[in-house]
Amino acid sequence: MDGHSSHLTAPVRSRSSQSPSPSHSASASATSSIHKRKLQPDDHALPFPPSFSDTRDGALTSNDDLESISVRGADSDSDDESEEVVDDEEEEYDNSMRNFTSSRLENTNAGGPPTARNTKIKAENSVKVEPADVSKDGNTNTNNSGAPVATGGNGSIPGIVVKEDTVKSIFTDNIQTSGAYSAREESLKREEEAGRLRFVCASNDGIDEHMVWLIGLKNIFARQLPNMPREYIVRLVMDRNHKSVMVVRRNLVVGGITYRPYLSQKFGEIAFCAITADEQVKGYGTRLMNHLKQHARDVDGLTHFLTYADNNAVGYFVKQGFTKEIYLERDRWHGYIKDYDGGILMECRIDPKLPFTDISTMIRRQRQAIDEKIRELSNCHIVYPGIDFQKKEAGIPKKTIKVEDIPGLREAGWTTEQYGHSRFKTVTLSTDATSHQKSLTAFMRSLIKAMHDHPDAWPFKEPVDARDVPDYYEIIKDPMDLKTMSKRVESEQYYVTFEMFVADVRRMFSNARTYNSPDTIYYKCSTRLEGHFSNKVQAGLQSGIKIQP
Numbered sequence: 001m002d003g004h005s006s007h008l009t010a011p012v013r014s015r016s017s018q019s020p021s022p023s024h025s026a027s028a029s030a031t032s033s034i035h036k037r038k039l040q041p042d043d044h045a046l047p048f049p050p051s052f053s054d055t056r057d058g059a060l061t062s063n064d065d066l067e068s069i070s071v072r073g074a075d076s077d078s079d080d081e082s083e084e085v086v087d088d089e090e091e092e093y094d095n096s097m098r099n100f101t102s103s104r105l106e107n108t109n110a111g112g113p114p115t116a117r118n119t120k121i122k123a124e125n126s127v128k129v130e131p132a133d134v135s136k137d138g139n140t141n142t143n144n145s146g147a148p149v150a151t152g153g154n155g156s157i158p159g160i161v162v163k164e165d166t167v168k169s170i171f172t173d174n175i176q177t178s179g180a181y182s183a184r185e186e187s188l189k190r191e192e193e194a195g196r197l198r199f200v201c202a203s204n205d206g207i208d209e210h211m212v213w214l215i216g217l218k219n220i221f222a223r224q225l226p227n228m229p230r231e232y233i234v235r236l237v238m239d240r241n242h243k244s245v246m247v248v249r250r251n252l253v254v255g256g257i258t259y260r261p262y263l264s265q266k267f268g269e270i271a272f273c274a275i276t277a278d279e280q281v282k283g284y285g286t287r288l289m290n291h292l293k294q295h296a297r298d299v300d301g302l303t304h305f306l307t308y309a310d311n312n313a314v315g316y317f318v319k320q321g322f323t324k325e326i327y328l329e330r331d332r333w334h335g336y337i338k339d340y341d342g343g344i345l346m347e348c349r350i351d352p353k354l355p356f357t358d359i360s361t362m363i364r365r366q367r368q369a370i371d372e373k374i375r376e377l378s379n380c381h382i383v384y385p386g387i388d389f390q391k392k393e394a395g396i397p398k399k400t401i402k403v404e405d406i407p408g409l410r411e412a413g414w415t416t417e418q419y420g421h422s423r424f425k426t427v428t429l430s431t432d433a434t435s436h437q438k439s440l441t442a443f444m445r446s447l448i449k450a451m452h453d454h455p456d457a458w459p460f461k462e463p464v465d466a467r468d469v470p471d472y473y474e475i476i477k478d479p480m481d482l483k484t485m486s487k488r489v490e491s492e493q494y495y496v497t498f499e500m501f502v503a504d505v506r507r508m509f510s511n512a513r514t515y516n517s518p519d520t521i522y523y524k525c526s527t528r529l530e531g532h533f534s535n536k537v538q539a540g541l542q543s544g545i546k547i548q549p
């Protein structure tokens with residue numbers, strides 16, 4: 001069959017039910033009922049010689065033979081939907097056939113070297129996994145030894161030592177070595193290296209193992225693409241012009257792609273693509289496509305793939321680099337590929353150089369290169385030790401920390417000239433600032449006194465005693481009282497802005513209203529005292545007290 005003679009209107013592939021297309025009545029009838037699969041006359045043509053007696057190399061060579069195996073063997077798809085799409089007779093798994101199939105496989109592999117033909121085909125068709133030549137450890141970083149370390153050299157702060165170890169561990173710990181795509185690819189690659197997972201390319205070549213896998217793949221397609229007539233799936237999967245790249249895990253097929261390489265045109269047509277239901281969205285589909293691209297480019301010499309993607313699979317194909325725009329010259333593909341109802345023609349150019357089966361290593365190297373470049377240009381990767389606040393009672397720091405002593409601040413380019421932008425000016429105060437702080441402290445002190453002297457202040461004068469109210473600190477996580485605030489005011493360090501003071505006052509009242517119900521004296525006291533506080537603040541502001549610098 002030449003490329004042009006294969007041109008036909010193929011059945012719709014979609015899982016969703018679709019209305020029959022008037023222009024394709026044969027395919028429409030094929031999709032109208034999954035149990036009433038009708039193919040166009042051409043679809044009855046067998047992709048293999050009809051004679052059962054032709055058993056070259058053990059190849060399955062009749063439709064009956066195929067169907068019998070498909071009924072009985074390689075049931076690797078554990079989809080719940082299987083009952084809907086698989087005939088009852090197929091569900092009656094024939095143990096004797098299973099034994100027969102496995103014994104055939106054992107015979108193939110046991111006792112002596114494989115036949116020359118087997119060896120040759122396997123060598124040709126196996127999709128190779130190229131060993132990565134970088135360490136498996138994604139954290140390997142040649143730049144670490146040369147990393148800048150703030151240990152008292154240029155730009156470092158005297159007295160603050162950033163340990164080299166700390167910086168190194170920060171380097172390696174903080175680098176995100178891979179995104180989700182690479183992580184999935186790397187994990188599957190490791191499975192391959194451990195021999196638990198294989199990506200194999202096979203066609204109807206008569207090798208028993210290949211035939212069993214192809215039947216398994218055919219079953220997956222039948223379940224995952226239920227609107228596609230089963231005979232049509234069998235026909236293409238078993239067509240010797242088609243090849244299938246399959247995901248094989250523990251000798252069971254869990255998915256695959258069947259495609260037809262048009263070698264003279266240097267493009268391939270993806271006919272079917274599916275992963276068994278319970279293994280979807282685990283990265284198999286992506287890795288499968290990567291293996292397919294590598295194989296199609298390196299073995300078949302293809303430059304492009306075309307496919308009619310189901311509407312609900314367009315997203316997947318887009319993520320694999322397919323576009324709805326067809327850039328391939330029309331002459332190269334028109335008339336070769338089959339038209340499908342309900343599908344969107346998509347194209348993917350196969351990059352001539354990309355290491356498709358080892359893209360994760362490439363991405364990791366790129367990330368490392370970018371990361372190293374960033375480190376050359378900036379110090380943002382260095383994380384300095386934090387400030388030891390060591391607060392004493394009432395949250396007041398034991399010692400004043402100068403802004404310029406904050407580790408890393410000067411290395412980040414901070415200068416004392418920028419100090420003017422800071423709201424927190426109490427560290428080194430100018431004359432103006434000193435007098436402002438004094439007037440602020442005096443105002444806060446007067447407000448504390450005004451509250452303290454009020455008849456409703458008694459519940460707020462001291463911290464709540466947990467012995468009196470055992471569950472208080474379970475409910476109130478951020479307590480406040482007038483005594484604590486007074487200490488903070490008198491320290492002249494804590495309330496560097498008036499807003500900080502007001503925040504403490506508000507918290508004291510809101511705590512009271514959180515813990516106590518509205519009918520309690522405490523609740524009422526808090527409301528009245530808060531009103532008194534607000535009046536005092538208003539009066540102070542009206543009398544000209546400056547609380548903002």
Ligand SMILES: CC(=O)SCCNC(=O)CCNC(=O)[C@H](O)C(C)(C)COP(=O)(O)OP(=O)(O)OC[C@H]1O[C@@H](n2cnc3c(N)ncnc32)[C@H](O)[C@@H]1OP(=O)(O)O
Nearest residue numbers: 272273274275280281282283284285286310312313315316
């Ligand atoms: C030509 C044709 O055969 S068209 C018909 C395609 N086949 C089907 O629709 C059958 C049912 N579906 C399947 O068998 C599978 O879901 C496949 C083959 C479509 C995808 O295989 P999966 O192993 O699930 O893909 P994988 O896990 O690698 O996912 C790759 C990305 O595609 C996304 N994706 C997977 N399936 C779909 C979808 N149907 N629509 C949109 N996005 C999808 C995944 O979320 C993931 O995205 P992320 O990288 O941002 O996380």
